Amino acid sequence: SAVISQKPSRDICQRGTSLTIQCQVDSQVTMMFWYRQQPGQSLTLIATANQGSEATYESGFVIDKFPISRPNLTFSTLTVSNMSPEDSSIYLCSVGGTNEKLFFGSGTQLSVL
């Protein structure tokens, strides 16, 4: 299993500002995944972050809005840029374990005013 530390756990931000979410894993992993969960909705994959290469974004998500860093095999950041109230969501990082299951961080609850 993997232990994932994600911070901040929650934040309230003003529109137009940016927030960077950090994700630290207790073991080296090739891929890290960033998901978004809008209020009352399911989880949607934003992007896959590979160490040493550009992140791969899913349809509907762009690098300018959600820049991702992956400086090493245990750490990644997701930035939510130029925020609007529509960005209010829970953001979760995750890593793959054995047998294709995912381990998740505790999430960042973001509210944009």
Next chain:
Amino acid sequence: SQQGEEDPQALSIQEGENATMNCSYKTSINNLQWYRQNSGRGLVHLILIRSNEREKHSGRLRVTLDTSKKSSSLLITASRAADTASYFCATSDRGSTLGRLYFGRGTQLTVWP
């Protein structure tokens, strides 16, 4: 998209009763997984069933998969108040990248003492 859909959206039962949640999906899958989320926080993996399996057990959990109907069910037996949470099914497409899971909107289970 391959998004799963859970049914019911909300379920309220007494301790000791069984809880059954259903999930339907749309296309061919590698596997189907169930996750639990407490109070909008990180998700915890519960159980994975592969496309060539029909039933799987883990403690008080029983999962079934019917690929002909593209549906799955999660049964929690002898429920406890601590089982109160949201439960999500997630599917992995055939040929999909590891970590790209499609989640349903979840079933909110409330177990009353």
